[in-house]
Amino acid sequence: ISIRAARAGDASRLSYILAMSWKFAYDGCIDRQYLDGLKGDEWVELFKGWIAEGNPRLLVADADDVSVGCVSHGPSREAMSEYFPDTNDGDWGEIAILYALPEHVGKGVGHALMREALRRMQGSFGSCYLGVLRENSRARAFYERHGFADTGIEHEVRVGDSTGINLLYTHSFM
Numbered sequence: 001i002s003i004r005a006a007r008a009g010d011a012s013r014l015s016y017i018l019a020m021s022w023k024f025a026y027d028g029c030i031d032r033q034y035l036d037g038l039k040g041d042e043w044v045e046l047f048k049g050w051i052a053e054g055n056p057r058l059l060v061a062d063a064d065d066v067s068v069g070c071v072s073h074g075p076s077r078e079a080m081s082e083y084f085p086d087t088n089d090g091d092w093g094e095i096a097i098l099y100a101l102p103e104h105v106g107k108g109v110g111h112a113l114m115r116e117a118l119r120r121m122q123g124s125f126g127s128c129y130l131g132v133l134r135e136n137s138r139a140r141a142f143y144e145r146h147g148f149a150d151t152g153i154e155h156e157v158r159v160g161d162s163t164g165i166n167l168l169y170t171h172s173f174m
Contacts, residue, residue, distance in 0.1 A: 001109055003116045006058035006070070011047035013067045014058070016040035021099035026159075029135040034160025056096055059116055061109045069100035071113040073121050073128075080129065083153055083168070093125035114146050122173045131155065131166040140167070147171050 006014065019038040026035060050058055056074030060067050076092035095117060100109040121128055130148065132139050140150070153168040 001068075001107075001112045002062050003059050003112055004062065006047070006051050006060050008048070008051055010058075010060055010067065011044050011051060012041065014047045014060070014070050015043040017067065017070055017101055018043050018097065018099055020101055024102035024105070025099070025136060025139065026133070029133050029162070029164060031160035031162040034162065037160075056094070057120070059113055059120075061100065061104075061113050063104065063107075063109070068104045069098075069109040069113055071098040071117045072096040073117040075125075076129065080127075083151070087127070091126040093121045093128035095128060095130040098130075110142060111146075114142075118146065118171065118173075126174055127170055127172045129168055129170045131157075132169055133157075134165040134167050140169075143169050 019040040019042060022030070022038060023035045047058070050056060050072065056072040059071050059073070061069035073093060073095055076089060076094045077096070078092075078094075079089050080092040081087055081089050095114075098110060098113055098117070100107075100113070118128075130143065132143060134154070144150075148169040148171045151168045151170055155166045155168070157164050157166045
């Protein structure tokens with residue numbers, strides 16, 4: 001597994017990775033009809049924008065010269081001082097996405113991506129956060145192994161015809 005920065009030509013593949021990962025990771029958590037309707041091109045424009053702007057930064061995991069996973073990292077998109085009043089918003093980073101193709105889950109792709117994203121964020125931020133669906137116990141355990149902790153803060157999220165609860169997890173670099 002090699003980790004590299006995303007390039008302009010990666011947007012379509014990253015969108016495909018996200019769609020296939022959602023079908024796998026969110027089965028039973030999100031409306032099945034919505035998941036079945038994902039074709040793989042839903043997020044091409046989003047990824048093109050992220051790559052062009054460099055915010056958030058995107059890392060890609062390649063296995064045998066094929067992209068199999070991705071992670072985003074960068075400054076917080078939310079005012080975290082709303083939840084943690086004793087902190088400065090500029091001290092917060094965010095992991096917005098971390099996905100690996102289903103056939104690569106459990107093969108170290110996610111761990112390699114997370115380690116590299118955290119390494120790159122250290123020194124720039126005091127803490128970082130991410131959101132994870134309450135029902136996604138596999139992802140919650142993964143994040144906890146990487147030093148993230150459930151804050152007890154919950155947000156309702158709507159995807160397709162499903163409503164779920166997103167948990168706020170944080171990681172401290174101090």
